[in-house]
Amino acid sequence: MNLTEDLELKVPPTGAQLSTLVEKAREGDRDAFEKLMALHQDEIFRLVFFRTRSRIDSEDLTQDIFMSAFKYLPQLKDSDRFRPWLYRIALNRVNDFHRKNNFLAYLGITESREDADVADIEPHLDPDALDTVIRKEFWLHVRQLAKRFSRMEKEVFFLRFVDDLNLREIAQTLHKSESAVKTHLYRAIRKFKEDTTLSDFIQGEWQGEKDKPS
Amino acid sequence: MILYRENGKVKKISHLDDNQIIEAVIDEKGLNGLLRRHLSECPACRAQKEMLQARLARFGEISRGKIPLGYRKPKLIEINAGEMAKAWTIHPALAICAALAVLALFLTPIVINRDNLFTKSVVYREMLQDEKFMAEVRSLEENPLPSFSVDISGPGSNGPNIASPGHSAKNDVSPALKHGSRNA
Structure with missing residues (x-):
């Protein structure tokens, strides 16, 4: 079975197959890039949405991230580092977005996004009122936890446990050494462990899932 | 333990x-x-x-x-990989060469000579204009009236030619004065 068939059948590509796709895309192969985009769009959208909590902004930013990736792909030296490189672009775009929003909020042109945690989540996606309340509560806990983290702790913790990157990928994404990543992660997990309200919430959600009739 | x-x-x-x-x-x-x-x-x-x-x-x-699933998928808009980057990226060496070339153009002796030539030509032109202007002034001093006025104020007319300060005193003296002085 060749690479194209594998991708069409939604079989997760191996590292070598991904590298081949990146190589092809780097040479200007649009089909190869579209396949890379299809493979990574969900995780990039998730990364952006988790950090902006706005569906429309996340859609625009995801589009922008992939356009930037396509534009600057010839500059990527090591095709094995495509994923951390893409995440780096995504984090930079999200940071730019927050910087711009803060500046506009400071000027009074837009409202601060501090309280926009659940505002952009459409009701039709969440017809159950209880789910909406749970969702709102969850984002509130996440925000409180994030406030306790330093900037690096926040980046490292969310990249590890929400975006599911391994230590090496996080180090490559943030341009830090693995030991530095471990130190930030260690501090962040300590703070996470100390946050009893979030622990209780997770425990409750867990129990709720278990108790659901199958 | x-x-x-x-x-x-x-x-x-x-x-x-x-x-x-x-x-x-x-x-x-x-x-x-x-x-x-x-x-x-x-x-x-x-x-x-x-x-x-x-x-x-x-x-x-x-x-x-907690992330919504049915979101708008990104699309690849019509550009080729690296096209924009290539169009907007200037190699640093090329930029330095361009800057040096511009600097050399301004400092080259040809430019300095051309500048001198340009200055001299302007001076010469101004000198010619001055000479022309002075020639006009001189001609006006000698003959300030237009040609038809000169005809009117010919040698047979009465009174001093007050409009012609450049004329000799002999011409300015009227025949009556000439006559009176003779009588005296």
Whole structure:
């Protein structure tokens, strides 16, 4: 079975197959890039949405991230580092977005996004009122936890446990050494462990899932 | 009971502490060999580590579950890979060469000579204009009236030609005065 068939059948590509796709895309192969985009769009959208909590902004930013990736792909030296490189672009775009929003909020042109945690989540996606309340509560806990983290702790913790990157990928994404990543992660997990309200919430959600009739 | 060396000191513990559990969650291979062996053998420590790991994993799952699924998928708009980057990127060496070329153009002797030539030509032109102007002034001094006025104020007319200060005194004296002076 060749690479194209594998991708069409939604079989997760191996590292070598991904590298081949990146190589092809780097040479200007649009089909190869579209396949890379299809493979990574969900995780990039998730990364952006988790950090902006706005569906429309996340859609625009995801589009922008992939356009930037396509534009600057010839500059990527090591095709094995495509994923951390893409995440780096995504984090930079999200940071730019927050910087711009803060500046506009400071000027009074837009409202601060501090309280926009659940505002952009459409009701039709969440017809159950209880789910909406749970969702709102969850984002509130996440925000409180994030406030306790330093900037690096926040980046490292969310990249590890929400975006599911391994230590090496996080180090490559943030341009830090693995030991530095471990130190930030260690501090962040300590703070996470100390946050009893979030622990209780997770425990409750867990129990709720278990108790659901199958 | 575990006896292990940390920062040159021998430590004696019965179970892994909270910090060591966190370290094990982050990277178990990074743990001290003795601690790692204890972790694999001690069910209590293992359970603690797995509980923390599960909580973190659950946090990730819930976070991912709160993301909307039916979002607008990104599309590749019509540009070729690296096209924009190539169009807008100027190689630093090329930029330096261009700057030096512009500088050289301004400092080259040809430019300086051309500048001198330009200055001289302007001076010559101005001198010619001055000479022309002075010639006009001189001609006006000699003959200030237009030609028809000169005809009117010819030698047969009465009175002094006050409009012609350049005329000689002999011409300015009227015939009556000439006559009177003769009588005197």
